[in-house]
Amino acid sequence: MERKMRQWMLMGFCVLAITGCAKSTSKTEMESGLKTVAPSTKLSANAADHTAVPDYQKAALINVELGLGYLQQGQVARAKMKLAHAIKLASNISETHTAMAYFLEMIGEYKDAEREHKKSLAMSGKNSSSKGAIYNNYGAFLCRRDRFKEADQAFHQALLDKEYARTAEVYENAGLCAIKSRDEDKAAEYLTTSLRRDPGRANALLALVDLDLKQGKLTEARDLLGRYKTIAEPSARSLWLGILVGKALKDDNTVASQALLLKNLFSDSPEYQLYLKSENNQT
Numbered sequence: 110m111e112r113k114m115r116q117w118m119l120m121g122f123c124v125l126a127i128t129g130c131a132k133s134t135s136k137t138e139m140e141s142g143l144k145t146v147a148p149s150t151k152l153s154a155n156a157a158d159h160t161a162v163p164d165y166q167k168a169a170l171i172n173v174e175l176g177l178g179y180l181q182q183g184q185v186a187r188a189k190m191k192l193a194h195a196i197k198l199a200s201n202i203s204e205t206h207t208a209m210a211y212f213l214e215m216i217g218e219y220k221d222a223e224r225e226h227k228k229s230l231a232m233s234g235k236n237s238s239s240k241g242a243i244y245n246n247y248g249a250f251l252c253r254r255d256r257f258k259e260a261d262q263a264f265h266q267a268l269l270d271k272e273y274a275r276t277a278e279v280y281e282n283a284g285l286c287a288i289k290s291r292d293e294d295k296a297a298e299y300l301t302t303s304l305r306r307d308p309g310r311a312n313a314l315l316a317l318v319d320l321d322l323k324q325g326k327l328t329e330a331r332d333l334l335g336r337y338k339t340i341a342e343p344s345a346r347s348l349w350l351g352i353l354v355g356k357a358l359k360d361d362n363t364v365a366s367q368a369l370l371l372k373n374l375f376s377d378s379p380e381y382q383l384y385l386k387s388e389n390n391q392t
Contacts (some may be wrong), residue, residue, distance in 0.1 A: 169205050176188045176212065189212065192208055206229040207246055210226045213225060230244070242275070257286060261283060264286070278310075293320055311337060318354070348371040
């Protein structure tokens, strides 16, 4: 139980997007309305009277989960209280500092956020199983601060952890960061590697579609959109890209079908407004 919680806490707070954190369309990892859970206890192996000894690390992880849940709900004060308590309970594990770093970044305290990230990094040598996740999170933070060279170095450090299983996510983050830094060749290389390791990464697919479209690789862009449709539900972004690819290929049927879906499913989205604007400019 505790091992699974720790793996979840460090698997990456969000996949990097071109501007900040991407909102996932999959079911959120944390349910809303979380209630305070009493710290679990375990029996001391040497306690003759079987006195319960608090498991402070497990209690800290529970508080981290609660804190991130409150943050997701917009309850900033409660989130801060839980995350601060997690550090008080177990300041010697990286998860508590990584979670606090994310909280501080979300409220705009960037210097303090980096301080917490560096505390996690200092602990990574003591817990090799989390090193890749810590560097992945730090790289995402650096990229959101437009520190692209440092971010790329952090992603490479994450990949050096051979025990870290989520390398496809690292490559995706690195690719999206390269897009933000306008290094399209490097972005394409990273994103292609991400998809080779995990063909089901929808964000990486759409990012490659966008790159191919900008570079005039229309057939490749169309084929990637076809792959996307086999692994994910339509999103406002995928439909808008489908419209752009259809227009570039002069495929009126595709444009019409994608535009209708965009209107019916995402009429309040920025992508639908872009579509309306593009139509008005043609009239």
